[in-house]
Every structure is written in structure tokens, then in C-alpha cells.
Amino acid sequence: MTASPTVRRRRLAAALRRLREQTGMTADQAAKEVGISKSALSRIENAQVSVMPPVARGLLELYGVEGxxxxxxxxxxxxxxxxxxxxAYDDVLPDWFGVYVGLEAEASEVRAFEPQLIPGLLQTADYARAVIRAEHPDSSNEEVDRRVELRMRRQESNNSPKLWVVLDEATLRRPVGGVDTFRAQLRRLIEESDRPGNTVQILTFGAGEYGSMGSAFSVLSFPELADSGVVYVETRAGSLYLEGHQVREYSRVFEHLVATAASARESRDLIQEAIDER
Known part of the structure; x- marks a missing residue:
């Protein structure tokens, strides 16, 4: 798979912002020098838009970069x-989620907590279809199929990230899509937990209260040191992308969830018990 343009845009944005700040220039000064608006430079530096190569070269020369x-x-x-x-899925892919898919495509590790659902990267097509139809009850069958296809495509990467997933026990008890679909999904969960590089842990009801109850999040790490980690938090209205100290804060929360949850081996047994009960 080719490198993610989303990750490249973030890397360049960080470099341009850092280089400008090192020169002591304001965004307004730099923008005027290369003939763009201050707002355009702000969008470039915040990785909201891609920068035209000639504009990038102009900025870099302005900042004294050479060779x-x-x-x-x-x-x-x-x-x-x-x-x-x-x-290619722009017809069913909101811009705010397209950013996440681009980041996910080049992540080396995804650490995720889910209180209600199996994460998209571990879903079967039938389970995904049931979830998507519940989320988009007015969508046509064709649109639902497109969304399912997109979710399955995300799982096909030849360079899939390592997954460390903590799931609330509720995810093992809610029969999404009916008994057969749900049983197949739980079997898939066991298969993925056995895959080298993956870890699946269950946070049991017996653990009581814990941090981030009811709030799903993902922490993405990247193979290149130049690409800083990102926290992704999804809402009904869109999503949040958090960086810097907030990545450290969510990482601490995730470490606490890992310590509170059942071990990987115990969790596998819990998933198997949920299958046997159906």
C-alpha cells in the first residue's frame, strides 16, 4: 500500500509551522511573502488542506531551507x-472520518477502547451491516452496502497496524445482528486475538467503575518519528483529533484500562464462554 497522503500532509504541516516559528515570522508575514492569505497558511499549517508544491517551495526558501x-x-x-x-468512497465517507481512515492506513499500532461495539477493524461484514443499518436507518440498501464495503476494505491492508483493543464486557452480551451473526462475530474476535501482534482484553462487569466509561477512543501511533501520535474520538456530529499532551493523557487512561481488564488469555476464555452460551 502506498504511503497515506493524510499522514504526509500532517508531517509537512508540522515542519512548515516549526520552520516558520524558528524564523520568528508571524503567519501574516509569511503568507504575504509567498502571496497567499493568512487563513490559507493557517489551514496548511493545521493540515486541513494540502499545499501546492510551488507554494511549499516558496515557504521553505523563505524559511532558509536549502539543498x-x-x-x-x-x-x-x-x-x-x-x-x-x-x-473512492467519498459518496459515503464524511470528511471528518476520511481523515481517520487516512491516518489508520499508515498507523503502526492502534490502541482502542470500545464500551459497546466491536471495533470496525475486527468486524465481520454481517455485524458491520447490522451496525451501519442501525446508525443510518434511512439509507438505501446500496448505500449500506457501500459503507460495509468501505469497512471491509480497511481490513485488507498488507501493512495492517498492530491492534491492542480493550472491550467492555457489554460488547460480548449485545447480540448485534441476531444470534448467528453475533456468534460469527465472536468467533472472528477470537481469531483476531490469536493473530500475532494483536491483543484483545475484556473489561468485565465485575471490575466496577473505570475511567472513560461510555466513551470510546483510539490512540494511533506511526512508524516514522516525524509523525506524532493522534487520539481519535468520534461523536454523532463528527470527530475530534487530539495531539500533544492529550495523547499522553489518553495513553495513561488506556494503560489503566489494560491493567483493570482481564488478561489476554482470560479474555479469550470469556469470549469463548459467550459463544458457548448462545
Whole structure:
């Protein structure tokens, strides 16, 4: 799979912001020098839009970057403008979630907590269809099928991230899609927990209260040191992408959930018991 343009855009944005700040220039000054608006530069530096390679080169020269470094960063600008495979699903993919799919495509590890649902990367097609239809009751069958197809495509990467997932026990008790669909989903969960690099833990009802009850989140890490981690929090209205100290805060919460949950081996037994009970 080719490098994610979403990740490249974030990397270049961080570099441009850092370089401008090192020169002591304000965003308004830098924007005027290269002939763009201050708001356009702000969107570039916040990775909201891709930057045209000539504009990237102009900014880099303004900041005193030379030689191979400038060529490498301009190449990143070109790569960041390429289309990711997920953009073929723009008809059913909101912009706010498209950003996540782009980040996920190049993540080396995803640590996720889910209080109610099996995460999308571990869902079967039938389970995904039941969830999507419940979330979009007015959608046509064709639109639901497209959303399911997108979710399955996310699982097909040749460079899939390691997954460390903590699930509330409620995810083992809610028969999404009916008994047969749910049983197949639980079997899939066991298969994924056995996959090298993956860890699945169950936070049992007996654990009582815990941090982040009722609030799902994912912490994404990337193989390149230049790409800082991201926390993804989804809501009905959109999503939040958190960075910096907030990544450390959510990582601490996740560590607490890991310590509170059943071990991976015990969790596998709990999943099997849930299958046997059906």
C-alpha cells in the first residue's frame, strides 16, 4: 500500500509551522511573502488542506531551507496531494472520518477502547451491516452496502497496524445482528486475538467503575518519528483529533484500562464462554 497522503500532509504541516516559528515570522508575514492569505497558511499549517508544491517551495526558501532538505519536503508536498484509496468512497465517507481512515492506513499500532461495539477493524461484514443499518436507518440498501464495503476494505491492508483493543464486557452480551451473526462475530474476535501482534482484553462487569466509561477512543501511533501520535474520538456530529499532551493523557487512561481488564488469555476464555452460551 502506498504511503497515506493524510499522514504526509500532517508531517509537512508540522515542519512548515516549526520552520516558520524558528524564523520568528508571524503567519501574516509569511503568507504575504509567498502571496497567499493568512487563513490559507493557517489551514496548511493545521493540515486541513494540502499545499501546492510551488507554494511549499516558496515557504521553505523563505524559511532558509536549502539543498536536499527542500527537495525532500517538496516531494512530501507532492505525495500529500495524491488520492488515497478511501477517497473512492467519498459518496459515503464524511470528511471528518476520511481523515481517520487516512491516518489508520499508515498507523503502526492502534490502541482502542470500545464500551459497546466491536471495533470496525475486527468486524465481520454481517455485524458491520447490522451496525451501519442501525446508525443510518434511512439509507438505501446500496448505500449500506457501500459503507460495509468501505469497512471491509480497511481490513485488507498488507501493512495492517498492530491492534491492542480493550472491550467492555457489554460488547460480548449485545447480540448485534441476531444470534448467528453475533456468534460469527465472536468467533472472528477470537481469531483476531490469536493473530500475532494483536491483543484483545475484556473489561468485565465485575471490575466496577473505570475511567472513560461510555466513551470510546483510539490512540494511533506511526512508524516514522516525524509523525506524532493522534487520539481519535468520534461523536454523532463528527470527530475530534487530539495531539500533544492529550495523547499522553489518553495513553495513561488506556494503560489503566489494560491493567483493570482481564488478561489476554482470560479474555479469550470469556469470549469463548459467550459463544458457548448462545
Amino acid at each position: 536536499e532538505e527542500i527537495d525532500a519536503l517538496v516531494q512530501i508536498a507532492r505525495d500529500a496531494r495524491k488520492r488515497g484509496w478511501w477517497q
